[in-house]
Amino acid sequence: MKEKATSFDIAHMAGVSQSTVSRALSNSPLVNKETRERVQRIAKQLNYKVDKNASNLRKQKSNTIALLLFEDPTTDDSLINPFFLNMLGSITRASAAAGYDLLVSFQNLDDDWHAEFEDSKKADGIILLGYGDYTAYRDKLAQLEEQGTHFVRWGAKDNDHPGISIGCDNYQGGYDLTRHLIQLGKKTCAFIGDAGGHAPEFLARYQGYRQALVDHGIAVDTFLRLDANSTDEAGYNATQTLLNTSSPLPEAIVCASDLIATGVLQALKENGYRVPEDVVVTGYDNISISAFTTPALTTVQQDTRLAGELLVSSLLKAINKQAVEDYLMPGELIIRESCGASQHQA
Amino acid sequence: MKEKATSFDIAHMAGVSQSTVSRALSNSPLVNKETRERVQRIAKQLNYKVDKNASNLRKQKSNTIALLLFEDPTTDDSLINPFFLNMLGSITRASAAAGYDLLVSFQNLDDDWHAEFEDSKKADGIILLGYGDYTAYRDKLAQLEEQGTHFVRWGAKDNDHPGISIGCDNYQGGYDLTRHLIQLGKKTCAFIGDAGGHAPEFLARYQGYRQALVDHGIAVDTFLRLDANSTDEAGYNATQTLLNTSSPLPEAIVCASDLIATGVLQALKENGYRVPEDVVVTGYDNISISAFTTPALTTVQQDTRLAGELLVSSLLKAINKQAVEDYLMPGELIIRESCGASQHQA
DNA sequence: GCGATTAACTCAAGCGATTCCTTACAACAT
DNA sequence: ATGTTGTAAGGAATCGCTTGAGTTAATCGC
Structure with missing residues (x-):
């Protein structure tokens, strides 16, 4: 050679x-x-x-973006949430289009991730991706910021958190979804999802749901709010609980994610309930599965392609010391059979 | 700062x-x-x-693996095949566990990918991932090898191709699946998938299917073999063709991938056929969707976790100049409702 | 026609680690 | 006292590239 x-x-x-x-x-x-x-x-x-190493060493910049994917520590680690997998795909594309290499890494929120990448000059900036309770990690984010590390975070803006955020308007999405159900004549709506704050996304969806109820004069029943992290299993279990404790069944079940909704559908089916005839169900995320469940899930789509592009372009702006603003993308209501509506809407 | x-x-x-x-x-x-x-x-x-750049420059090694994901140029590029997305996840984990960084990049088979990564010292080795007709790219692989670039390729061993391959035994998988259907009493089986050679994986699955027929004394009918690349849309279209040209309907439809199978299910449903009563359907890959279709898909599971680990460990061995062998993993038959069998098997 | 400008290069100083080669010093045997 | 080890540490040369400063030689203005 x-x-x-x-x-x-x-x-x-x-x-x-x-x-x-x-x-x-x-x-x-x-x-x-x-x-x-x-x-x-x-x-x-x-x-x-x-030679990239020599070039980077001399230029003191790596033309590389690090993507840190946080696994939800509460779920089985063998599978990644399909939504984030999609995001990963779109981020990969966007950074390639911008001429940047992408370093991908899975992290536990507990790890020492906050000092790994930009410090060692492996990357010019970092994208943080994951559901998750950033609250507990605020100090790490703060440390990132103090070090002068450039980073963007996926998620809704939270004034408590340092750094810039690109996210989807989960509040509005939850609101739209619930309002849609109310307009279909549903009077009682359950909410399944961790609204306790571990996942701020879920909390926002819950708050949107709640506000929609309030705005339409429907009382909020705390018994109709069930905990579940983002797995089909959790959705399944929560439904069993719901079936045991709530009678009659609510007319609608709003799920904080599609994954949860699939578990809910499963449990309902096993207990002999028909969807949407006996109860309607909605999800959130529009992951690929949701078009193929029976009935197909009504859900809210987050534009992952746009999201990836925004994350990358915002990060690059930050790296180049341009002003960057937080961005909240609208979600799009995807109406399928599971909510019982027949007409489709763009 | x-x-x-x-x-x-x-x-x-x-x-x-x-x-x-x-x-x-x-x-x-x-x-x-x-x-x-x-x-x-x-x-x-x-x-x-x-400083990684300085360190790497001096040590002449980067502790980084490059993952090249080839998009199927024949399908819509906005979405990645979920199977590869899973592989990506598992490779990410495996390389992190080995202490290597992972550089992810999407490529077109036509691009100049063969000279990009190891040459520029960005990575110590390369993992090639994608369905695809490696035939046309044999010269690029050969060039990689000639340059002394370390690489591993996902896919079945093909003696024509340079380099080492880790893959799943698609032939055996196709065989097992088809034999299972025959044992359930099916006499006529269609095959939907691109068996023309663009995707060697699909071809192997077809050959396994074919051999199973032959071994059980069933004539192979070329009219029952339909082309489709790996999308639900292609499966949908192929089914329409099948419905128009073949009468009566075959008793079974073997699909080269789960994605195709979902399209097939859709088309059958729209035309008023029941699965598995009127016709049974099988997929391949066991992507997350396939557990949630109605009926849930009988399919063959490829162990993506093991696959990722093998790809990474083989590559590292190659980098360290240890002997590496090709490896063909067995697929696992996952029996669900779509094939009409009631009993489950591990 | 002569200083000033400009185009096209060359020189050489780093960037921040790694690592081979010395050196310093103490401990020990002769 | 002299030579021989062994241990711990320092000196300095890379690794391959980028880039500011310096050097030509040709072109220009008046």
């Missing part, structure tokens, strides 16, 4: 200095067009590639 | 030379235990992290 070529080799072959090679390869106007093309031709011939 | 500390700063504070700091931080036995601990303590205090 031949040694890998360096810029000196190219310089030698092209009969110019090594610095000229460097400039030529970065299309600097400081070098004559002919020389530039000659150098580039030779470089291509030798299959030469700039 | 204070400047980031370098090893010189630590050296100065600890009253030792910079080379001693470097040794102390890498736990070299060449430095006295007390000195080592003192240096490490100071480093932690200053929140010092070794």
Whole structure:
């Protein structure tokens, strides 16, 4: 195996200095067009590639974004929430489009993640992704900020938290969904999902749900609010609880995520209830599964493609010291069979 | 914002030379235990992290794996096949466990990917992931090999291809699935999936299907073989074609992937056919959707966790110049309702 | 025609670690 | 006292590239 070529080799072959090679390869106007093309031709011939480590070391920047995916510690770690998997896909695309490499890493919220990436110069900035109770990690975020680390966080803006946030308007989504059910004539709505605050997203969805009830003069019944983290299993269990404690069954069940909703559908089916005839169900996220359940889930779609692009572009702006603002994306109501509405709406 | 500390700063504070700091931080036995601990303590205090670029440059190795995900150019690029998304998750975990960073990148098969990563010293090795017709890219793989780039490829071993492969035994999977249907009494089985060779995985599944038919004395009817790439839409369309051309309907439809199978289910439902009563359907991959379709899909599960671990560990072995062998993992038959069998089997 | 401008390069100083090669010093045997 | 180990640490040369400063030689203005 031949040694890998360096810029000196190219310089030698092209009969110019090594610095000229460097400039030529970065299309600097400081070098004559002919020389530039000659150098580039030779470089291509030798299959030469700039050594990123050397280049980064010298430039003190890595052209790399680190993506930290936080696993929900409360769920089985063998599977990632499909929603985040989609986000990962879209972030990958967006950063590639911006010419940045993407370093992906799974983290536990408890780990020492806050000092790993930008400090070691592996990345110019960090994207934080995950449901999760950032509250307990506020100090770590604060430390990131104090270190001057550039980062963006997925989630709704919370004034308590340092740093910039890109997120979906979960409150509005929960509101829209619930209002839709009310307009379909449902008088009693349960809510299944961890609204206790571990996942701020879920809490916001709950609050939207609650406000919709209030605005339409429906009393909020705390017995109709059940805890569940974002798994189908938790949804299944919560439904069993609901069936045991609440009689008659509410007319609608609003779930904090599609994953929960699938478990709910399962439990209802096993207990002989028909959806949407006996009870209507809604999810949240519009993960790929939700179009294929029976009945297909009415849900709220978060635009993961846009989200990925916004996360990346905001981070890059921050890196380049431009002003960046938090952004709250609207969710889109996706109406399918599980809510019992027949007409579709864009 | 204070400047980031370098090893010189630590050296100065600890009253030792910079080379001693470097040794102390890498736990070299060449430095006295007390000195080592003192240096490490100071480093932690200053929140010092070794500069990866400098370190990598000097060591000529990056402790990073590049994952190249090839998109199927024939499908809508906005969505990634959920199976590969799962693989991505498991590879991420496995490489993190091995202490390697993971650089993720989406590529078109047509791009210049073959010379990007290891050459520029961004990664010590490459994992190639994607369905796909590697045939047309054999020369690129060969070039990788010639450059001395370390890489592992997801997919079945093909003697035509350079490099090592980790894959699932798609032939056996297709065989098992089809035999299962035959044992359930099905006499006519269609196959939907691109068996034309674009996706070698699909071809192997088809061949297994075919052999099962032959072994049980069932004639292979080429009219019952339909083309479809791995999308639900393609499955839907193929089913329409099947309904138009084949009468009566075959007793079973074997699909090359779960995604295809969901489209098939959809089309059958819209045309008033019941699954599994009128016709049974099987998928392949056991993506998360397949447990939630109605009826739930009988399919073959590929162990993505094991696959990820094998890909990573094989690559690391190759990097360390140890012998590596191709590996063909067995698939596991997952029996659900769509094949009409009532009993479950592990 | 001569100083001033400009285009096109070359020089050389880092970037921050790693690591081979010395050196310093104490302990021990001769 | 002299030579021989062994242990701990320092010196300094890289790794391959980027970039500010310095050097030519040609072009320009008046």
